[in-house]
Structure formats: structure tokens, C-alpha cells
Amino acid sequence: MMIPTSEAPAGAAEQLQNIGEATGVFNLTWLMIALPLFGALVLLCGGKRTDSWGHILGCLTVLGSFLIGAIQFLTLLGKDADERAYNQHLYDWLDSGNLQLGVGFQVDQLSICFVLLITFVGFLIHLYSVEYMAHDLRRRRFFGYLNLFISAMLLLVLADSYLLLFVGWEGVGLASYLLIGFWQHVPDYATAAKKAFVMNRVGDIGLLVAMFFMFDQFGSLAFDEVFEAVPGASDGWVTAIGLMLLLGAVGKSAQFPLQAWLLDAMAGPTPVSALIHAATMVTAGVYLIVRSAPIYNLSDTAQLVVAIVGAITLVIGALIGTAKDDIKKALAASTMSQIGYMVLAAGLGPAGYAFAIFHLLTHGFFKAGLFLSAGSVMHGMHDDTDMRRYGALRAAMPITYACFGLGFLAIIGIPPFAGFWSKDKIIEAAFNDNIALGLCALIGAGITAFYMSRVMIMTFFSDKRWDSGVHPHESPKLMTLPLIVLAGGAVLGGGLLINDGIVTWLEPVVGHEEAHHRMPVWALTALTLFVIVVGVAAALKMYQFSPVARTQPQGGVLVHAARHDLYQDTVNEAVLMRPGQWATRFLVWLDHRGLDNLVNGLAALLGGTAGRLRRVQAGFVRSYALTMFGGAALTVLAVLVVRL
Amino acid sequence: MIRLAASETLIPAPNIEYYELSPILIVFGVGVLAVLVEAFLPRAHRLHAQLALCLTGLVAAFVVVCTLTDEAQENARAVPQKVAAEGAVAIDGMTLFLQGTILLLGVVAVLLLAERRLGGEFAASAATVPGSAAEKETTRLGWVQTEIYPLLMFSIGGMLIFPAANDLLLMFVALEVLSLPLYLLCGLARRRRLLSQEAALKYFLLGAFSSAFFLYGIALLYGYAGSVRLSDINAAVSGSEDNDALLLIGMALLAVGLLFKVGAVPFHAWTPDVYQGAPTPVTAFMAAATKVAAFGALLRVFYVGLGGAKWDWHPMFWGVAMVTMLFGSLVALVQTDVKRMLAYSSIAHAGFILVGLVATNAEGLSATMFYLLAYGFSTIAAFAIISLVRDGSGEATHLSQWAGLGRRSPVVAGMFALLLLAFAGIPLTSGFTAKFAVFSASASAGGTPLIVVGVLSSTVAAFFYIRVIVLMFFSAPVTDGPRVAVPSLTTALAVWIGVAVTVFLGVLPQPVLDLADNASFLIS
């Protein structure tokens, strides 16, 4: 497998990273995926018999996967840097003619990061859900779906070919879809599930088309073979593949212009939002881009588009976040924005890949923590999500408050919390690459500070605006324990950067490029901190020192736009949905009565008797026969025309 | 009397390879026996006798097909396959693969036809006027029209010949033999009989219309090549350039007749009405097996007979494939009846299969065959499930009635969802493997635009499959909505077979892909 490293992007000398045959603990890779899958099968097919112990099984399978992953990670740590990639070939899935596809898993520095994130955060969220979903009659099913998700997500990151990755990709889509619609009795929620699915399908087209391009060009879909062959392809094809992969990533990671589904996806239970729509699944797009680094490295155009998409999304997401009163939607907008940062970093090439993954990991922790804390708040507030009816909750739920607070400090980027280290690096890299991208990232940081402070203040500070009869209380231990662990991650996550740890670790896979600085690092950091402080101060002034209305105030045009997700739905409807509907209606009309109408209309016109039109009806054999006759004429014509 | 002295030289003794033809002969023989069963056995015993007879016959024929395949594999490709019956029937890889597929689908169809517990799908006595006293009387007596079994066997026999026919006249005979019993079967529904009879009549009229095109095409090709034998036509196509109009028009008309059978746009108009009106087991059989047979015939005519004129028919098939995929997917979006929706979906699938056909290489052939197998089993199971969802007045096929089905009967709804996902081409189902095989065959033959249209259509198609899944699992159940009836063992078996094949071909497709690969050669 050829992987470009530490050189200038295009045309650089390339270095091989050897992928060894899986031995020892790496032979258990399949088990990591199989365990949660087994759990899902038992829980979903086992019926009511498994009600009493189902959730325990659900937690244990994920814990098992985590342990395998951890052992593998430790083993990798003990090896030399160039011996940290292993491939386990399971069986030949498809093998016919020029089509050869095996099922195999690849454990390397990049995928093990994801494995740990998915299984560890996944396990915590499973624990949390035991209590959170305790009163739901269908808790067993919920755990079944969660296990299914973990399994699919692991498959996605461990796959050794685009095809297998696609299987996982569809799998997480399905699980996410099932979980968003979990409370299906609310029609809105079912709609949200559908919307998520549709938007994801649009993205999937991109991935599918990219796969066909690759297959067409390279004759393979396995990572190593594709990456080996990429330098031989023409620029046009590489760019096309890169852009199509980006379309896939954009759909899955809720990036511009397919971002609209993520906000609606908050309809799902909060642990789902934490696991799928914050920590893991939505970052799959970033994984796809980083994994495809050898492709993007060869196309400046594709890279630039990636960076621009990231920059646009991070600003849009942040703007939407400023206007949301629903705590989960505000956090979702923030997720969108933070993933925008990651995509931006991934679009910067080898200079940014490692930081994209770094931010992804830290974000996975602090955002999951924030969501779970929000869930804990909702738990204490009778499932109310409107922040305008919160306020001054810090006394009532101190642990939640502390954990949310740590996550808050991490996300807005206050040193020494995790988000500071990761986001700062991205802003720095963006500035080194391009001033405009850097400014977007910087402004985004300011807005992030503002809207996150707003959430923090409206929830835990300012004054009580509770509904009558609501008695906020701290959540049970099983819920607060994961919060505390995740908050620990938010505090300590920056440690990954010590000694350039993560950068060196990932270098064999994604390469690294020393930055040439446009401006001193300390100055940039100071500037970033200043912008953040301004954001916090603005929020303090608007929400802490002036009263918050219990109902949503009118607001100006901008606020209105932000509340409506910058009119993304309207745009989608006008640009995509309506024309599609018209086309369909036209075809149906054509199918049923088009030709018949045409002929009868003609007859009516010629004979001057409009009365004949009344007899027009669908389903007449004669009109079918006429269609056939017309078709036959066309067919003959088509064959004859070709010869001309 | 004068003895014709020269008679010995007038007609040479025909050489009939009974062994190679035995699958066809067995099926027809069983059909004839089944007619005798109808004639002599008392009413009460007919059903079981028919069931045993037909299943035995189909399985026996399948065993012979397997043996033949085995022998062919041993001979490898070194020894060419046989052309039987004086060159009229080609027994080659494709024939055997498709015959095997049709026979297996036939077994499943017989199992579906045998459903009794749900009150039966077929009219007690088809000869009675709908709504008449005679109808009520025969229904009360518990009569069943068991003639469906011989009819089915004759139809299967025709289907076995159709892809094997190496001679256009024989192909035409096969077309009629497979179609005529189907027309009848379509009109035999037990409920909504007028709708069913209307469907049968429509199917018959349009089928006759398309047969006329087919026959006219044969006549023109005969005029061009001086023979109806595909190999002779091929020789004429590669040999000469004169009088092209006969060849081109003949070819186009032949295509019309065959495209009608596969339900490709613009010859699809009959599909929704007939699928909706026909008794559901017949629809299941028709949707699955007819497609296999008709595509087999298409492949043989255009690969073997007209392969030399590839550049003349290629663009036309490209167009038809694209339009069919898009049209089927788009129009299915707005259907409100499950059977109609699946009908349009089957139109779209015809387009996908055409993508494999226009690849015109060995991969295309093998991918097309694999697709037919995969699609056949998913379809037959899907229709079988539709026949289980019932309310007081029979099958509940309106989509609104399916709301919330997933909560009442999660297993059945889950299986239906799985089949829909297979139709949508989601990985780990047979639909994905099949689509992938077809598209990659097309990619290697330079069909990128087709693939783009195909991927787009399958995305569109995914919407309406998903819509049904959403409806089943995420909508509140309608009050006094339909129930999933508990079927008899045969129907349950049919559903399980279909679902199992769908999953198996998605997870472990390799053995079957190998089989299709090995079978992907045509005798010329």
C-alpha cells in the first residue's frame, strides 16, 4: 500500500506502509464487529424473553468490543511505527471475472482511533441509556438498535475496501434511521427519520458513483489497490472521484448543502443524539475523506472544495446555533459546525488530516458529554427541551452542571481543555493555508463561544423560568457516571497532542506536512482567545444581565432566518423536491392518459365535438395498444436511424 | 395406389436428443398427466394429487438439469454443448442455468398456488358468472379450480423452451405455450373477479398484439436470411450487407415482442393492471418466471442470432434501458396500491437487467442471469407476503391499509422490509450483489452513462421502498386494518425460501456467481 507521507501533496515521492497479515489479537478483529451484531440479533429476535436482561447483554457486547480494541491498541503501541497495520482477510465475497471483492478488515493507526472512540463512548452511552430508557417499554429494542449501530459503525471504520465500507455506511444509516424514528408515535419524528434517510441517500449516490469511477479506473475497490493505482489516473478522474466521495461525506456528516437533516434528527432519544449524531456516525464523512487521503492529495481542486464546504458549514452551523431555543437543536447546530471544522482541516491536506482526526476525537468526547448532560437536564425537567423554560439549574443538578460546564469550556476552546488544543490547531492550519478559510474558522470560534455560552447561561444560570409543577433533580448514578468520565475526556483530551503524539501516530497513514507559518503561533492563539472572550461577553450581556423571555421574541430578519435553519428546507423543497414531483406527475399522466388524451383531443379538435373528450378514461386496452404501437414505431425508427 | 418411391429421401429421420430435452418433456408430461387427474379423480382428491404430481415433476426436471449441468462442467468448455432436436433447441450454459431457475421458481409457485387456509386465491369455478347463484353455490360447496396446476405446468414448459429455442419459429411456439396458460390463470381470481377477468382480457389482447409484432419480425428476418435458425441468421448478418431494411425492421419488431414480455417501457402498459388484477400467486409466478424466460430469449436472439448486428440494436437497447429504469422508478413513487407499486418496480428492474444485457460480454451474460435468479426469488416472496395481508374482503393491497403493520406482525413486516431493501439494492441483500454485478459488467463495456442513470433510478426507487417500510413501522396502525393471516405450510415455506435466497445471495453470493460465470456461454 502506498501512502504519501510528509511531502508536498502532488507528485511527491511516496512511501510504502506495509500491511501485515493479521496475527494474534488482530485475528479477533472480526469479533469486535460480531459481538454487537450478535447482541442486536438476540435482542431484536429474542422477543419478550430477553426483556429482563437485554440491556445488560447490550452493554456487555460493546464492552467486549472495547476490550479487544484496547488490547489491539496497546499491542500496536508496542510495535514499530511501520508495523502498525494489519489486515484480516475473512472470505471472498464476490469473485467473478474482473470483479474481485473480499471481505477483510484493516486495523491501522487511523481505524484503531475510531474503534476506541466508538466502543468506549458507545459503551458509556449504553450504560447511560440503561437508566435513561428505563421507563420505555421498548428498551430492549432500543438496545438492539444501538448494538446494530455499533456493529455497523465498526464495520465502516474497519473495512479494507470501499465496498465493505459502504456496507457499514448503509448499516449506520439504517440504524440511525431506526433510532431517529424510535419514538415513531410522533408523526414529526417519523418525518425526521425519513428526511434523514433521503438526504443520506443523496450522499450515498456520491459514494456509489465514486466507487464505480474507481472500479472503472483502477479495477478494484480495496483501499491498498486503489491507492496504489491512484497516481496513474488522470487528474480529471481523481478530481471527479474526490468530489463524489465528498458528496458522500457531505450527506453523512450533515455538511453544506445536505445539512438540514441533522437538526430534525434530534427527534431521536438523547443517547442516540449523543452517540450517532454527535460522536460517531456523523463523523464518518471525515473518516472517509481522511481515509481517502491518497486520492485527495493528488487533486488540489477536490481538496479546495472540501475545505470550502467545511468553512461554509462551520459558519452556517454556528449561526443556526445562535437562534435555537431547543437545547438539543442548539447542540446539533454546534455539531454541524464542529464537523465543519474537521472537514475544513481535512481539506487542508497532509497539514490538516491529523488535526481533523484530533478534533474529531476530542469532539467525540466533549460533545457526547454535552448531549448526555442535556439529556440529564431533560430528564429532570420532564422531557422539556425548551431552554426558555430552564434557568438556574446549577443548584438543582450540580453534577450535570459541572460536566456540562467542562464540556462547554472544551468546546468553546478555553485552555487547557481539549477543544482549545484541537480547534486552535485547525484555525492555525487554516490560516497557514488561506486567509479567507482562516477568517471563517476564527469567526466561527467567536460565534461558537457566543451560542454555547447562551446555552450554558439559559440552562444553568440566569433566573428560574420553570413550568409550574417541574421539580428539577439530579439524575441517578448510572447516568451521571458516564457524564463524569466523558467530562474527564473533555479536560484531558488535549493530552493527545503532547509531544505531537497524535500527529506522529497517524503519520504513516495520512502523512504530515510541517506548517510554514503566516503569522506567529502565539499571536494567532491570542487572537483566537480574544474572539472567544468577546463571544462569551456578548452572551453574558444578552442573557445573564438582561432577562430571558419565556416565549420566543419576535426577532429580526437574521434571527428569523437562523431559526429556520437559514431556510435550507425551503431551498431543498424548491430546488429538488418540487421539480421531482412535477416530473413524476407528468409521467403518471403520460402513462395513464397521455396518449389517449392526445388522440382523443386530436379527434375532438378535428371533429369539433368536445363531447368525445368526456369519454377519455385511463386503463383502456386501446390506449395501451396505441402506446405499444407508438413504442414499436419508435423502436423501428431507433434501429433505422442508427444505420444512417 | 402408387407408392412414393422417392419417399426415403424426402424427409430425413429427425434426431431427437431425449436426454437433453427431458426437463422439458418431463414438465409437459406431468402437465398431461395433470389433465388426466382432472378428468378421472374425484374432486376431493384432486388438490393433493396435483400438488404431489407437479412438485415431483418439477423436482425431477430440476434434478435432470443439475445432472446435465454437472456433465457440462466436467466436459468444461472444450466440448461444445449440444444443439438438440435438429438444431432447434440449444442446450448450453445459459439454457441450463435459466431452466434451473425457472424450475425452482416453479416449485415455489406451486407451493403458493396450493394455499388453502386463506380461503384460496382462485375462483371456485371459473366458468360461473361473477355474482351469479352458480358462483355462490360452487363456493359454498368448497370447489376449487384445480386446473390451475396443469395450466401452470404447461406455462413452465413453455418457459423452459423459450430461452433454449435456437430457432425463431420454435421460440414463437414457446412464447405462445407459456403465454396462453398465463392469460387464463390471470382471470381466475376468487375475489374481485371482474377486475381479474378484465386483467386477463387486457393481457391477452396486448399479448396477441405483441405476438403479431414478434411474428412479423420473424417473417422479415426470414426474408433477410432465408432461415429462421439463429445460427443461419447470424451467418447472414456477418456475411452480407444487402437488403438491410429487412434485417433492421425485423430485428426491431422481434425486440418489441420480447420487450413486451419483460415489461420494458414503452411496452409496459399491461404490467400494472395485470399484476393488480391477477390472483396474487399468479402475479408472483408471472413476475418472477416470465421475466427469466423472456430475458433468456432476448439474450439468445440478440447475442447469438443478431450478435453481428450489435451496433444496430445497441443504441436502441440503451435508450430502452434508461427510459425503463427512470420511468419505472419515478412512476412507482406515486402508487398507492402495493401490487401496482411492485409492478412499476418490476418495470424498473427490467431496466436494470437490460443494463446487463447491453453489456454484450460474458460478464454481462452472467450478471444478467444472476440478476434474474436473485430478482425472481425476492419477487415471488414479496408477492407471497402480499397475499397474507388481509382484511374482511380479501387481500388488503391499498398502501394506507399497511400502516403500522410492523407493530402487529413484526416478523412478516420485517421480511417484507428485507425484500424491499433487496429491491432497493441495499448491501448484504441479493439485490445489491445483482445490481453491482450488472453495473460492473456494464462499466467494463463502457456503459458509464447507463450506470449513472441506473444509480440515480435506484436512489429514486429506494424512496418508495422506504416509504412502505416507514408506513409499516413508523405509522400508527389503522383501526380495523388488515391482519396478517396465518398461512398454511406451503405458503410459509415459499416465503421463507424467497427470503433465505435473498439473504444468502447477499452475504455469500460467490457459489452462485461462479455458477452463473460457468454458465455464461451461448452456443452459436
Place this chain on the structure above:
Amino acid sequence: MDGNVYIPIAVLAALGFGFAAFSVVTGALTGPKRYNRAKLDAYECGIEPTPQPVGGGRVSVKYYTIAMLFIIFDIEIIFLYPWAVTFDSFGISILVEMALFIVTVFVPLIYVWRRGGLDWDH
């Protein structure tokens, strides 16, 4: 293309049309015209025509059954002629094959008979 081969066909067709036209025209011109009720009736093999309801009407399905049986055996006979002519040269196998064919064709007759299709007054 050499069109000469079609000349005999064309001549034959012309002769056929000519004869028909000649017969009809001369008949109409020269024959006596004395109409009665029997002459104005529809011609039905020389028997009294079956009364038909006004505006056409349904023909009993029995006619169709008999007609179809007739066609089946008609076709069987068509196959029997060449078979009989070449029988000597082929030996026993062709006898068996024809026996099978006849038996097969016989099956529908049995079916129709058992189901009362030959029972005209049923």
C-alpha cells in the same frame, strides 16, 4: 431481386379474383330474381337457421368446445399424413413417437368427455 418467381403467383391471384368477380357479376345480371323468405334467410349449412336475438347474441359455448376439438384432431391428421407416407423408412421408433403424440392429443378429448363437454343437452 429477381421478380419473375412471383409472376405465377400474381397470375393465379388474378385468376382467382377474376373468377369470383365474374361469377358474382354474371349471376346477378343473368339470374332470375324471385325472392322468398327462405332465400333471404342466413345460410346455415342448409338447415333452418337458429333464431338469433336482435342485435346479435351469444353463441352457446358448446359450439366452441366442439370447434376446438375439431381443430385439435384436424392438426393431428395433418401430422399423420407425412408420417404415414414416410413410415416405412424409419422403423419402430417413429411408431412409438406417433403413438405418444396421439395419446397426448387424446388426453384433452378425455378431459372434455369426463367434464361433460360432449354432452350436448347437459
